[in-house]
Amino acid sequence: MHGSELRVAYQGVPGAYSEAAAGKAYPNCEAIPCDQFEVAFQAVELWIADRAVLPVENSLGGSIHRNYDLLLRHRLHIVGEVQLPVHHCLLALPGVRKEYLTRVISHAQALSQCENTITKLGLNVTREAVDDTAGAAEYVAANNLRDTAAIASARAAELYGLNILVDGIQDDSSNVTRFVTLAREPIIPRTDRPFKTSIVFAHEKGTSVLFKVLSAFAFRNISLTKIESRPHRNRPIRLVDDANVGTAKHFEYIFYVDFEASMADVRAQNALAEVQEFTSFLRVLGSYPMDMTPWCPSRGD
Ligand SMILES: O=C(O)C(=O)C[C@]1(C(=O)O)C=C[C@@H](O)C=C1
Numbered sequence: 001m002h003g004s005e006l007r008v009a010y011q012g013v014p015g016a017y018s019e020a021a022a023g024k025a026y027p028n029c030e031a032i033p034c035d036q037f038e039v040a041f042q043a044v045e046l047w048i049a050d051r052a053v054l055p056v057e058n059s060l061g062g063s064i065h066r067n068y069d070l071l072l073r074h075r076l077h078i079v080g081e082v083q084l085p086v087h088h089c090l091l092a093l094p095g096v097r098k099e100y101l102t103r104v105i106s107h108a109q110a111l112s113q114c115e116n117t118i119t120k121l122g123l124n125v126t127r128e129a130v131d132d133t134a135g136a137a138e139y140v141a142a143n144n145l146r147d148t149a150a151i152a153s154a155r156a157a158e159l160y161g162l163n164i165l166v167d168g169i170q171d172d173s174s175n176v177t178r179f180v181t182l183a184r185e186p187i188i189p190r191t192d193r194p195f196k197t198s199i200v201f202a203h204e205k206g207t208s209v210l211f212k213v214l215s216a217f218a219f220r221n222i223s224l225t226k227i228e229s230r231p232h233r234n235r236p237i238r239l240v241d242d243a244n245v246g247t248a249k250h251f252e253y254i255f256y257v258d259f260e261a262s263m264a265d266v267r268a269q270n271a272l273a274e275v276q277e278f279t280s281f282l283r284v285l286g287s288y289p290m291d292m293t294p295w296c297p298s299r300g301d
Pocket residue numbers: 011012015016017018019055058064086107109110131132133134177
């Protein structure tokens with residue numbers, strides 16, 4: 001399917017970085033705004049959209065845990081990834097100066113990506129998290145707020161009629177967010193271009209399995225690009241009785257691993273066959289082409 005025929009769900013309103021990521025993954029697609037991440041998953045499940053694009057990690061702010069949890073709860077497949085340079089601006093109504101500000105609002109991730117710069121600018125402001133960056137800009141404009149600035153893209157400034165008070169307030173100019181694209185069906189993995197595979201696993205006997213799982217990749221020279229752990233929501237705590245001393249309470253985790261190989265590669269197939277022996281639960285979230293676009297930091301709006 002060509003990008004122009006695709007409906008791609010994203011969280012936020014027009015001007016959000018997720019909308020830009022949808023456009024990068026599927027040029028000329030119809031981007032469908034959704035209130036929450038979960039609504040974007042549902043849009044694909046209910047055939048309202050063909051794909052969803054979701055942020056999973058940022059180079060400054062770290063992982064977007066909510067989406068890791070949702071990947072597990074829903075049955076969609078990862079079919080691609082997009083790395084988007086994120087260039088944040090401090091936006092306010094025309095005529096508003098930095099000294100008038102008492103509050104800065106944005107997506108929690110965007111606030112954390114700009115934390116040091118906000119402090120360095122000497123702004124005496126409270127920080128408030130809202131659903132998305134462009135939504136913050138829209139809110140400032142719609143409510144004519146002269147004491148509040150939004151952190152969002154230059155495109156959001158244009159769409160909602162705000163001024164750029166500070167251009168590029170992310171703490172690092174190479175700020176980048178990685179998004180994954182999701183579909184109802186997996187794609188057929190190939191070996192003629194670089195692929196990544198994302199898996200999730202757990203073991204009922206706790207975290208001791210982790211070393212064995214990682215060695216299955218190390219012995220086959222498969223590089224890992226990411227590892228993430230999340231609480232095992234169905235069984236967050238394991239009690240270990242020690243008759244003399246009391247009861248130890250261990251936390252239980254689910255592990256997410258991304259590795260640099262396609263599921264069409266025999267090395268990956270053998271590694272996963274081995275991993276299956278060590279784990280009580282294993283799911284392949286997707287095998288998909290790596291984003292290999294040339295690196296150009298900043299101005300990613
Ligand atoms: O609020 C937006 O504009 C989004 O697209 C969300 C989001 C995120 O969740 O990390 C995406 C990219 C940036 O890292 C900041 C915010």
